[in-house]
Amino acid sequence: MEQIHKTLRDAKGMRWLVLILVSFTMLCAYYLTDAMAPLQERCQTSLSWSATDYGFFTSGYGWFNVFLLMLVFSGMILDKLGVRFTGVLSIIIMIAGAFVKYWAISGHVDGTFEMHLGSYQLLAPTAKSAVVAGLGFAIFGVGCEMFGITANKAVVRWFRGKEMALAIGLNTSTGRIGTALAMFTPVPLVNMTGHLSAPVILSLLLLCIGFLIFLLFGVLDKKLDKEEAAAGISSDDEFKFRDIIDIAKNKAFWYITALCVLFYSAVFPFIKFATNLIVQKFGISDTFAGYIPALLPFSALLLTPLFGSMYDRRGRGASIMVLGSLLLVFVHLLFSIPSLNNLYIAVGLVMVLGVAFSMVPSAMWPSVAKIIPENKLGTAYAMVFWVQNWGIMGVPLLIGNVLDKYCISGHVQKMVDGKMIEVTQYNYTIPMLIFACFGGVAILFAFLLKHEDAKKGYGLERPNINK
Numbered sequence: 001m002e003q004i005h006k007t008l009r010d011a012k013g014m015r016w017l018v019l020i021l022v023s024f025t026m027l028c029a030y031y032l033t034d035a036m037a038p039l040q041e042r043c044q045t046s047l048s049w050s051a052t053d054y055g056f057f058t059s060g061y062g063w064f065n066v067f068l069l070m071l072v073f074s075g076m077i078l079d080k081l082g083v084r085f086t087g088v089l090s091i092i093i094m095i096a097g098a099f100v101k102y103w104a105i106s107g108h109v110d111g112t113f114e115m116h117l118g119s120y121q122l123l124a125p126t127a128k129s130a131v132v133a134g135l136g137f138a139i140f141g142v143g144c145e146m147f148g149i150t151a152n153k154a155v156v157r158w159f160r161g162k163e164m165a166l167a168i169g170l171n172t173s174t175g176r177i178g179t180a181l182a183m184f185t186p187v188p189l190v191n192m193t194g195h196l197s198a199p200v201i202l203s204l205l206l207l208c209i210g211f212l213i214f215l216l217f218g219v220l221d222k223k224l225d226k227e228e229a230a231a232g233i234s235s236d237d238e239f240k241f242r243d244i245i246d247i248a249k250n251k252a253f254w255y256i257t258a259l260c261v262l263f264y265s266a267v268f269p270f271i272k273f274a275t276n277l278i279v280q281k282f283g284i285s286d287t288f289a290g291y292i293p294a295l296l297p298f299s300a301l302l303l304t305p306l307f308g309s310m311y312d313r314r315g316r317g318a319s320i321m322v323l324g325s326l327l328l329v330f331v332h333l334l335f336s337i338p339s340l341n342n343l344y345i346a347v348g349l350v351m352v353l354g355v356a357f358s359m360v361p362s363a364m365w366p367s368v369a370k371i372i373p374e375n376k377l378g379t380a381y382a383m384v385f386w387v388q389n390w391g392i393m394g395v396p397l398l399i400g401n402v403l404d405k406y407c408i409s410g411h412v413q414k415m416v417d418g419k420m421i422e423v424t425q426y427n428y429t430i431p432m433l434i435f436a437c438f439g440g441v442a443i444l445f446a447f448l449l450k451h452e453d454a455k456k457g458y459g460l461e462r463p464n465i466n467k
């Protein structure tokens with residue numbers, strides 16, 4: 001006779017409480033990730049940054065994750081030391097990074113910085129404040145990504161065989177609330193306080209609250225450990241180097257990873273430049289321009305759980321990813337057309353992008369858990385995030401450079417903080433075409449993944465809930 005063991009994760013209320021506890025920190029982390037996006041023009045005027053400096057600072061998020069392989073180490077730490085330890089460590093790292101970022105943009109750093117290796121110029125003269133803020137963002141990025149994989153693993157642990165995709169979707173949605181808040185609160189906050197660093201101080205506060213809330217999750221998760229140990233359920237979480245090789249041998253894993261880096265390269269970096277795009281192309285002030293990109297995470301936050309729940313009940317995960325990638329290309333292509341400069345069109349396109357931004361993540365993250373066994377999941381998520389970070393890091397650099405080199409359309413005089421300042425105008429057609437190209441290649445990988453699933457039977461088109 002099969003013995004049925006009831007543990008905390010079998011109690012619906014407990015599962016959802018855990019989700020709330022894990023998700024709050026996600027909101028705080030995502031807020032800080034995007035809080036400088038609506039302030040691009042302010043950084044350029046108040047800190048004398050160029051678009052290249054802004055792109056350089058923005059790319060900071062991925063520096064340590066990519067070059068120091070911090071994400072890979074994070075995955076190992078997660079699989080070896082568990083979600084509680086890794087979660088706490090990641091929040092401490094985020095707080096440290098946020099502090100450095102605050103220091104740099106609050107006027108403590110002046111001058112420019114350049115780097116040479118012999119006669120070769122590694123870094124052209126860049127505002128020192130952008131370099132230090134980038135370093136802070138790089139430290140923060142290590143914590144934020146480490147927390148992302150920890151949250152994924154915690155949610156999969158508590159929801160596997162139950163409402164897994166819905167839970168991952170809701171967790172992602174909470175992050176989107178952070179992104180939405182980051183789109184429309186920074187400019188009013190800066191206007192109110194007169195300090196460019198005000199949103200960063202708010203994030204620091206939120207992260208400290210997140211830290212305390214995560215400790216509560218730790219108490220429940222430890223209790224689940226004890227119950228499972230008493231019931232003889234082993235979690236076999238030990239990390240082995242062989243895991244990386246096993247994961248790397250899986251073709252479907254590489255298809256989903258390629259889809260991930262391409263899709264997100266066309267979304268996250270787009271968010272960083274979106275406020276400025278709206279200011280430049282549709283001619284509205286940055287105070288209101290941030291409201292339009294805010295519709296993107298806002299619609300995604302409502303729709304991600306919806307698509308997640310559809311995937312749980314009806315399946316069709318691979319098809320959802322194909323359709324989401326198609327929508328992405330559609331939106332970026334229309335954004336690239338200079339004559340389409342009606343504000344209603346911008347609102348409509350951002351909403352459609354929100355649909356794409358719900359479809360792909362809601363199907364992608366639960367699908368990784370179908371392709372890779374749970375004991376290797378921390379490492380697998382870390383490997384996907386590592387590749388994805390190349391895009392999060394490289395694409396803002398690329399776009400910043402392209403803007404300064406090929407897209408300057410003029411200069412205007414604007415009143416900023418009571419002073420008349422020259423503001424550079426950009427034409428965003430080329431950057432939007434670059435984003436569309438990423439989407440085009442993403443479609444190809446979404447099809448390859450669907451084909452591989454049909455061949456190997458991972459069940460990406462099947463529902464997640466065990467009936």
Ligand SMILES: NCCCC[C@H](NC(=O)[C@@H](N)CCCCN)C(=O)O
Nearest residue numbers: 030033148152168171172361365385
């Ligand atoms: N449970 C959440 C699944 C991952 C969500 C995914 N996050 C990432 O891809 C992160 N590597 C990057 C986070 C950057 C923060 N703006 C997402 O869709 O947000």
